Amino acid sequence: MIRRITLLSSLLITSVAIGQSRQIPSSAPDGPVLLVNGTIHPVTAEPLEGGWMAFEDGRITLVGRGDQPSIDHATIIDLGGRHVYPGLVAADSILGLNETEMADVTHDYNEQGSFTPEARVIVAINPASDLIPVTRAAGILTALVVPEGGRLPGQAAVIRLDGWDWEDLAVTPSAALVIEWPSMDRPAFGSRSSDNKSAIKQLDTLNTYLDEAEAYLAAVDANSTLTRDSRAESLRLALAGEQPVLIKASTAGQIATAVAWAKGRGLDPVILGGEEADEVASILIEHDVPVIVRGVHRYPASRSRNPDEPHALPARLRDKGVHFCIAPKDRPAHMRNLPHHAATAVANGLTPDEGLRAITIDAATIIGVGDKLGSLEPGKSATFIVTTGDPLQLRTDVEQAWIDGRPIDLSSRHTQLRDKYRQKYADG
Numbered sequence: 158m159i160r161r162i163t164l165l166s167s168l169l170i171t172s173v174a175i176g177q178s179r180q181i182p183s184s185a186p187d188g189p190v191l192l193v194n195g196t197i198h199p200v201t202a203e204p205l206e207g208g209w210m211a212f213e214d215g216r217i218t219l220v221g222r223g224d225q226p227s228i229d230h231a232t233i234i235d236l237g238g239r240h241v242y243p244g245l246v247a248a249d250s251i252l253g254l255n256e257t258e259m260a261d262v263t264h265d266y267n268e269q270g271s272f273t274p275e276a277r278v279i280v281a282i283n284p285a286s287d288l289i290p291v292t293r294a295a296g297i298l299t300a301l302v303v304p305e306g307g308r309l310p311g312q313a314a315v316i317r318l319d320g321w322d323w324e325d326l327a328v329t330p331s332a333a334l335v336i337e338w339p340s341m342d343r344p345a346f347g348s349r350s351s352d353n354k355s356a357i358k359q360l361d362t363l364n365t366y367l368d369e370a371e372a373y374l375a376a377v378d379a380n381s382t383l384t385r386d387s388r389a390e391s392l393r394l395a396l397a398g399e400q401p402v403l404i405k406a407s408t409a410g411q412i413a414t415a416v417a418w419a420k421g422r423g424l425d426p427v428i429l430g431g432e433e434a435d436e437v438a439s440i441l442i443e444h445d446v447p448v449i450v451r452g453v454h455r456y457p458a459s460r461s462r463n464p465d466e467p468h469a470l471p472a473r474l475r476d477k478g479v480h481f482c483i484a485p486k487d488r489p490a491h492m493r494n495l496p497h498h499a500a501t502a503v504a505n506g507l508t509p510d511e512g513l514r515a516i517t518i519d520a521a522t523i524i525g526v527g528d529k530l531g532s533l534e535p536g537k538s539a540t541f542i543v544t545t546g547d548p549l550q551l552r553t554d555v556e557q558a559w560i561d562g563r564p565i566d567l568s569s570r571h572t573q574l575r576d577k578y579r580q581k582y583a584d585g
Contacts, residue, residue: 180289180290180566180568180569181566182284182319182320182321182325183319183560183563183564183565183566184563185214185215185561185562185563186232186562186563186564187232188213188230188231188232189211189212189213189218189228189229189230189231189232190211190212190213190231190232190233190234190539190562191209191210191211191225191226191228191231191232191233191234192209192210192211192234192236192241192543193209193225193233193234193235193236194207194209194235194236194237194238195208195209195210195236195237195238195239195240195241195543196208196238196239196240196241197209197210197220197222197241197533198240198241198242198243198513198533199220199243199532199533199534200242200243200513200514200517200518200531200532200533201518201532201534205220205221205222206222207222207223208220208221208222208241209221209222209225209226210241210533210541211226211228211231212539212559212562213562214562215538215539215561215562215563216535216536216537216538216539216562217533217534217535217536217537217538217539218535219535220533220534220535236543239543239544239545239556239557240543240544240545240546240547241533241541241542241543241544242296242513242517242533242541242542242544242548243517243518243530243531243532243533243540243541243542244296244297244298244299244517244530244540244541244542244558244560245295245296245297245298245299245495245496245516245517245542245548246297246298246299246300246301246482246516246517246520246521246524246526246530246531247292247297247299247300247301247484247485247492247495247516247520248300248301248449248482248483248484248520248523248524249301249303249429249449249451249484249485249486250300250301250302250303250484250485250489250492251266251302251303251305251488251489252282252286252288252289252292252300252302252316252318252489252492253281253282253283253284253286253288253289253302253316253326254266254278254281254282254283254302254304254489255488255489256283256286256287256288256489266278266281266303266304266305266306267304267305267306267307267310268304268306268307268310268311270307271307271308271309272307272308272309272366272388273307273309273310273311273388274309274311274312274334274388274391274392275311275312275387275388275390275391276304276310276311276312277311277312277314277330277331278302278303278304278311278312278313278314279302279312279314279316279323279326279327279330279331280323282302282314282316282323282326284320284321284322284323284325284326287569287570288489288490288492289318289319290566290567290568290569290570291490291493291569291570291571292318292492292493293318293319293558293565293567293569294493294555294567294568294569294571294572295492295493295494295495295496295555296496296542296544296548296555296558297318297492297493297495298317298318298319298540298541298542298558298560298565299315299316299317299318299328299521299526299530299540300315300316300318300492301313301314301315301332301333301484301524302314302315302316303335303403303429304335305337306337307337308336308337308339308359308362308363308366309334309335309336309337309363309366310335310337311334311335312330312331312332312333312334312335312391313331313332313333313334313335313403314327314328314329314330314331314332315327315328315329315332315524315525315526316328317540317560317561318560318565319560319563319565328526328529328530329524329525329526331394331400332401332524332525333395333400333401333402333403333427333524333525334391334392334394334395334400334401334402334403335402335403335405336363336402336403336404336405336415337405338404338405338406338411338414338415339355339356339359339360339411340356340408340410340411341353341356341360341408341410341411341414360418367392367396367422369389370388370389370392370396371396373386373389374389374390374392374393374396377389395424395425396422396423396424397423398423398424398425399425400425401425401426401427401525402419402424402425402426402427403426403427403429403449404419404426404427404428404429405429405430406428406429406430406431407430407431407432407433407451408432408433408458409433409434409436409437411430412428412431412433412434412437412440412441413437413440415428416428416437416440416441416444416446417440420444426444426446427446427447427448427449427523428441428446428447428448428449429449429451429484430449430451431448431449431450431451431470431474431481432451432455432458432467432470433458434448434450434470434474434479434481435470435473435474435477435479438474438477438478438479439477441479442477442478442479445480447479447480447481447482447523448474448479448480448481448482449481449482449483449484449520449523449524450470450471450474450481450482450483450484450515451484451486452467452483452484452485452486452487452498453467453468453470453471453483453498453501453502453505454467454468454486454487454494454497454498454501455467455486465505468501468502468504468505469502469505469506470502471483471502471505471506471507471511471512471515472502472505472506472507473506475506475507475511480519480523481515481519481523482515482516482519482520482522482523483495483498483499483502483512483515483516483520484498484520485498486498495516496516496548496549497549497551498516499512499513499515499516499549500512500549500550500551502515503549509547509549512549513547513548513549517531517532518531518532519531538560538561538562539559539561539562540559540560540561541558541559542555542557542558542559543555543556543557543558544556555567
C-alpha cells in the first residue's frame with residue numbers, strides 16, 4: 158500500500174511539473190520604442206512598406222511610413238525588412254486548463270454539476286502551463302478560454318499569454334456566460350415530437366433555472382437584506398443583456414433555436430461551433446449574431462456532403478453576410494495550428510486579407526476586445542508579432558512577439574528539444 162501511495166504521489170508531482178514552463182514573464186522597456194525599416198500590417202488598413210511603428214507604456218502611439226519620426230529617448234529597433242502583424246487571437250480554447258489528457262489532476266475545464274454559472278475559468282488557469290509558450294511561438298498572443306461540460310459550465314475569460322498569475326493574464330476576467338445548447342432539430346422545434354422530447358426537457362430545465370435567477374435578482378434588488386446567491390448573481394449581467402452569452406451550437410437546428418431562444422429572453426448571443434451556420438444565415442443576419450467557426454480541419458457532417466465543405470464554410474458565411482471569425486478546434490496542445498485553419502479557409506474561398514482578419518481584428522471584436530487588440534492602430538495595445546512573411550504561410554517564422562509593449566521569450570519546450578537534438582547530430 159505504501160509503495161502504491163508513493164508511486165501515485167510521484168505521478169501526480171511529475172504531471173504537475175511537466176506543466177511548468179521555464180519562461181520568465183517579461184518586463185516593460187524603459188521609455189518609448191520605435192520599430193523602423195519594416196512592413197507594418199495594421200489589418201484595418203493597407204500594409205505600409207518601409208513603415209515604422211512607435212509605442213510606449215504598452216500602447217501604440219504612432220504608425221506610418223517614410224521618414225521616421227524623432228522621438229526623444231526612444232529605443233530604435235531596425236526590423237531589416239521584416240513584417241509586423243497584430244498578435245493572433247484564438248477565439249476558443251482551454252489553454253491553461255488542461256496540460257495533458259493522461260493526468261486528470263491537470264483537467265480544470267469541467268466543473269462538477271450541470272449548472273455552475275459562477276465558475277470563473279480565469280482563477281483556474283495555470284499561468285506556468287508549458288502549452289502557453291508553445292502557443293505564443295505560433296504568433297497567438299490572446300485567447301478566449303472557455304469552460305466545458307454541463308448546461309451552464311461557467312464564465313469564459315479573455316487572456317494575454319504572458320504573466321506571473323491569473324491577474325496578470327486577465328484581459329476580460331468574465332467575458333461571456335457559456336451555454337451548452339441541447340441537440341435539437343429545427344423543423345420539429347416547438348412541436349414536442351418524440352424525437353425532441355429530451356431536448357425540450359433540457360430547455361425547460363434551463364428556462365426554469367434562469368427564471369428563478371431573475372426572480373431572485375428582482376427580489377434582492379428590492380430588498381438588500383436578502384441572503385446573496387453567488388450563482389444567481391453571476392447571471393446578472395447576462396440576463397440584463399450586458400454580457401455576451403456564448404452558445405455552443407453546431408447544427409442548423411441548434412443554431413436557429415438557440416438564436417430564437419436567446420433573443421426571446423433579451424440575451425446577447427454569440428454562436429460557438431457553427432458547422433451549419435450558413436444554412437441559417439438569414440436568422441443570424443436578422444438578429445446580428447456573430448459566429449465563431451470552431452476550426453475548418455474536420456470531416457463533413459455526412460458522406461453525402463462535399464469533402465471540402467468544412468474548409469469553405471468561412472467563405473460561404475462571408476458570401477451570405479454573416480459576421481464570423483475562425484478559432485482553433487485543436488485541443489489543447491495544438492492551438493498553434495490556428496493560422497493553418499485560416500490558411501485553409503483562404504485556399505477555399507476567402508481572400509488573404511479576410512483570412513488574416515478572421516484571426517485578428519474580427520476575432521478580437523467578436524470576443525469583446527476589438528477596441529484594444531486585433532489591429533495596429535494608435536491607442537491600441539502594443540501586442541504584435543514580427544515575422545519573416547505572411548503568418549498564414551507554413552514557411553513563415555515568428556521572430557519576435559510583444560504583449561502590451563513587453564518583449565516575449567519565444568522559446569518553448571518544442572524549441573528546446575529541437576535545439577537539443579540538433580546539437581546531438583551536429584556533434585556526430
